[in-house]
Amino acid sequence: MAGSWIIRWSFNKPTYVPGEQALISFWIENNEDCPIYLSKLELEFDFGTYTLESIAGIVSPRENKFLGNVSLQLPKDVVGRKIFRLKYHMHEYVNNNWIDLGSYSSEKQYFISVYPKPFYKLFLSRGLSMEDRVIGDQIAEMIREWGFETVTVGIEVKVPEEQITEKVKEEIKDSEAVIAIATPRFMDALTGLWRTLEWLHNEVGIAFGLDKPLFILKDKRVSLGGLPSYLAELRQIPVIEFDPYNLDELKLRLSTVMPGFREWVETKRRQEFSEALRKITIGGLAMVGAIAIISGIIGALSSSSKK
Numbered sequence: 001m002a003g004s005w006i007i008r009w010s011f012n013k014p015t016y017v018p019g020e021q022a023l024i025s026f027w028i029e030n031n032e033d034c035p036i037y038l039s040k041l042e043l044e045f046d047f048g049t050y051t052l053e054s055i056a057g058i059v060s061p062r063e064n065k066f067l068g069n070v071s072l073q074l075p076k077d078v079v080g081r082k083i084f085r086l087k088y089h090m091h092e093y094v095n096n097n098w099i100d101l102g103s104y105s106s107e108k109q110y111f112i113s114v115y116p117k118p119f120y121k122l123f124l125s126r127g128l129s130m131e132d133r134v135i136g137d138q139i140a141e142m143i144r145e146w147g148f149e150t151v152t153v154g155i156e157v158k159v160p161e162e163q164i165t166e167k168v169k170e171e172i173k174d175s176e177a178v179i180a181i182a183t184p185r186f187m188d189a190l191t192g193l194w195r196t197l198e199w200l201h202n203e204v205g206i207a208f209g210l211d212k213p214l215f216i217l218k219d220k221r222v223s224l225g226g227l228p229s230y231l232a233e234l235r236q237i238p239v240i241e242f243d244p245y246n247l248d249e250l251k252l253r254l255s256t257v258m259p260g261f262r263e264w265v266e267t268k269r270r271q272e273f274s275e276a277l278r279k280i281t282i283g284g285l286a287m288v289g290a291i292a293i294i295s296g297i298i299g300a301l302s303s304s305s306k307k
Helices: 130-144 161-174 198-209 226-233 247-267 271-283 285-291
Strands: 004-011 021-030 036-045 048-051 057-059 064-073 080-094 097-105 109-114 120-125 148-151 177-182 214-219 239-242 298-304
Touching (some): 021 036, 080 247, 120 130, 120 161, 120 198, 130 177, 161 198, 198 214
Parallel strands (some): 120 148, 120 177
Antiparallel strands (some): 004 021, 036 057, 080 097, 080 109
16 A cells, blocks of 8 residues: 655744754654655755755654754855755555655755845835734735845834824835735725725835835735826836735745845846746746745645555
């Protein structure tokens, strides 16, 4: 009977600085009725390979086992999105014999972010209600993985209500970039479309007026309206649509455009970002899916016996 298992891992931070120690925890779940033995686990990065000798062991049938923690010393001269694959060797215990199942390698590529401090300060324009936070907190975490420190008035920065307008202007001015998350707030009775609140219109207007690197993440149910809609139609502001019920798709889209967005922030040139945006606009997720690079501090890999 062919065995199957799931290897899971978790990094201790979403973003690292060059030369830092990255701590990773590993688990393995054995989904079949025979013991399995994992060995020779490697993380193969684009800058070199880490052999994790301590992450190994026998896993009983139907057991979910913690394999341990391992610390990786990141190189001091490595910066950016660092891609890696998992490789390992597996044995299975069948009829009182250990059968060598051979070596396995992840089909998908994963990555961690390595950026020098200080991270870029990014003003994140988003709703503060409970339902907005459910989506916004997840998107904020995705953005932080790209070496940005997110700031939202009302979340990271709190001031009395009468000071909010001035504080928003101050925070946008002090930020290197702005991203706005357009979520539905009320339905237009005439059009039947969801619209977002005026705070997004105002904050986008301030950022555009200050010539900040800027784009909008728009819930696909939302009609922007106002200045953001006008600027989007004139292609003055890039807009990326997302499905609130499929944020993994948004994560893939961001893995395509965020390197170019950082380049825009660093060099004040928008070209790299525009090229990446054009790829997902024209090619859709076919382009992104072909790359199949997954970010995130938590990952999982399912495999089964090839024999």
